[in-house]
Amino acid sequence: MNVTSVDWLPSVFIGLMGLSFLIYAILDGYDLGVGVLLPLDKPQQRDTMIYSIGPFWDANETWLVMAIGLLLIAFPKAHSIIFQALYLPTALMLAGLILRGVSFDFRTKAPSTDKHKWDYAFKFGSLLATLTQGYMLGRYITSFEDSWLSIGFSALSAICVTAGYCFIGAAWLVMKTEGELQRRAANWAKITNVLMAVGIIAVCLTNLLIDQQIMDKWLGGMQVLILIPITLLLAFTFITVHLYLDKVPMENDLGCWFPFLAAIILFIMCFCGLAYSFYPYIVPFKMTIFEAASARESLWFIFVGAAVVLPMIIGYTIFSYKVFWGKTSKLNY
Amino acid sequence: MLDAAVIANDTSFMLSRIQFAANISFHILFPTINIALCWILLFFKVRYNQTQDESWLRVYRFWVRIFALTFAIGVVSGITMSFQFGTNWPGYMETVGNIAGPLLGYEVMTAFFLEASFLSIMLFGMDRVSNRVHTIATVLVSFGTTLSAFWILSLDSWMQTPAGFEMIDGVAHVTSWMEVIFNPSMPYRLMHMLLASGLTSAFLICGISAYRLIKGDNKKSVKQALNFSVTLAAILIPLQIFVGDLHGLNTFKHQPAKVAAMEGVWETATEVPLLLFALPDQEKRENSFEIKVPNMASIILTHDPKGEIKGLNEFIDKHPPVAPVFFSFRIMIGMGVLMLLFSWLATYQFVLKKQYPPWLLKAGIAMTFSGWLATLAGWYVTEIGRQPYLVTGILRTKDAVTTTPPADIALSLTLYLVIYGFLLIAYIRTLFVMANRAVILEESNASLTGKVLVSDASKPVTTNEGVTS
Helix, strand or coil, rough: CHHHHHHHHHHHHHHHHHHHHHHHHHHHHHHHHHHCCCCCCCHHHHHHHHHCCCCHHHHHHHHHHHHHHHHHHHHHHHHHHHHHHHHHHHHHHHHHHHHHHHHHHHHHCHHHHHHHHHHHHHHHHHHHHHHHHHHHHHHHHHCCCCCHHHHHHHHHHHHHHHHHHHHHHHHHHHHHHCCHHHHHHHHHHHHHHHHHHHHHHHHHHHHHHHCCHHHHHHHHHHHHHHHHHHHHHHHHHHHHHHHHHCCCCCHHHCCCCCHHHHHHHHEEEEEEEEHHHHCCEEEECCCEEECCCCCCCCCCCHHHHHHHHHHHHHHHHHHHHCCCCCCCCCCCC | CCHHHHHHHHHHHHHHHHEEEEEEEEHHHHHHHHHHHHHHHHHHHHHHHHHHHHHHHHHHHHHHHHHHHHHHHHHHHHHHHHHHHHHCCHHHHHHHHHHHHHHHHHHHHHHHHHHHHHHHHHHHCCCCCCHHHHHHHHHHHHHHHHHHHHHHHHHHHHHHHHCCCEEEEEEEEEHHHHHCHHHHHHHHHHHHCCCCHHHHHHHHHHHHHHHHHHHCCCCCHHHHHHHHHHHHHHHHHHHHHHHHHHHHHHHHHHHHHHHHHCCCCCCCCCCCEHHHHEEEEECCCCEEEEEEECCCCHHHHCCCCEECCCCCCHHCCCCCCCCHHHHHHHHHHHHHHHHHHHHHHHHHHHHHHCCCCHHHHHHHHHHHCCCHHHHHHHHHHHHHCCCCCEEECEEEEHCCCCEEEEEEEEHHHHHHHHHHHHHHHHHHHHHHHHHHHHCCCCCCHHHCCCCCHHHHHHCCCCCHHHHHH
């Protein structure tokens, strides 16, 4: 096969897929985080928190279907290898996503005596989903190795990814709520901010130690210099967010969007770091995107559709956020 | 050792099949309601816009909440599907991924995002956007659900009657997208499914409305919904019988082994009788306890009393297990006949007698989920009827299965079964809880007369306590 002529399509698709995973992590990240943070003591705060994500969670979760769909469509061989290796955590994650997705609707429609049970199901389902996603990320980074070290790292990753989702969820609440709940959210954000920082450092170190290729990519030449601005930007973001959260709420709620923006920046940087480490592998060190790619005529057929449809999707996603802009109020049918 | 590996593989195969069947059977229940319910909601909304009759808005509001619940379960059970291919059926994408991938991709890109994004405006946006934008959002969600059905039925039909491709080194490559998308069975299956959705929604609305009426809910909106649903069912069921017949003829042409199983025909013959009942025995390759109508199968399938029908014995090792296909087909047809009887009788009652006798209302309640039963039975006919192939003539189901250890699959299967059983009970129970709650809601409830359709986001949100809490 003529390799040069097929070169760019797999790269475009890994880009699209990566973008979908990133958008998923940010968007479903905040609503999963809000689910995990659901307090057991204040039912009214639970209501407000769930109203704040009500109009969005469904579309947010669609990005997961999109990302997994692109993996399935563009790199079917990799999809098979990855999900057979992650069989049980995948099943658990799906169970979690199912539980939380339905709880959101059942809680207001089931008998009111059951409402708190559905709230707990929502919280537990969200937690199950974030832990398993973190665990799977850890397994992926350590190339699905069956060693205790790999499993231990994956467990750490489960906690840190959950912390990351909670951080962006708390930041979302700082932006979308007011009063006592907002102050509470600021507190949650401070704690999870620190946990997330620990997690990022742990992943970076492991990532470097795990494979000579990754070590060379980051430290093997002039590119080592790029680590300086990256580290500074990360540190700057973590510290300013922390200082800001101490002062929430500011007068006129000044900059209530700042922690959420900071969370997005952190998510993007983490994502880019991982992407740079593993490209062009889609199954770490076993299969590249070029080896896993579907036939060109099929990729081309989807590419044309994606080029037309993706801008529309982004357009009406923005429209939907504008309709539900501002501080959260009760959702009425 | 080899034997152990073979047994493990066979067990994985069995468990994976059960798991896929469980997942897709559970999932299909909810889109089957919603594909049509969404258009029906649009109808309620437009009727309200036209007449300004509050009771149409009341019907809309009651059913939009059920729509929301149904949609949520449909979405989350659908996510499971996108993982199943990789976790349990890796051979599927490896062989026909070049075709299945893009069709699934178009479903996600054109339908899922459209539905999910405008759903929130449809559900919660009534007092945030103008009435016009809200109606448009409802149209877009309806369009999205139907588009989703279009893509997935296109793929399913392609697996039944593949076209527009060539095999290169054991992998399917597309030669014509038009032929792939509009493959021979696709138009029939799509129409059959859309009508099935219409009937499922109609009987659901009919059943819940009849329940409310029996419970003493005499609001105008309940009768409006009931009259609407029985009329809809009475119109759709003859259409469905007609399209179903065309679909059967299409199957007879392209998948004769499936039809032979549906009809329980073992030996190729002319003047074939229609079996109303029989016990097919695959070991002995014959039926016992036959109750038959002479020549009728030949007439239905060939429109000639002497027409020839190919028997299962022509397709040894290439035909599906007979009993499940045979019985599922009869359940589907039986439900169809009941639907026809009920909907015409009910329409007759309400057009000429202007009221429903209580026994008829009770029959309506009994038939609340008849659409589910008929749809599931119909899907079992078509999907089990495709066996032993995953893609007719190209890929056998057992060649696509995972190497994941059986214990893992047993675990995930148990997990899914527990969750699905639990959710199914919760869903049905909640429908009736919502109906009971609506019964005690006062007709003059101020919440429904609030000017909720005024397009002014800055005004205080109209409360709707009676309905939401």
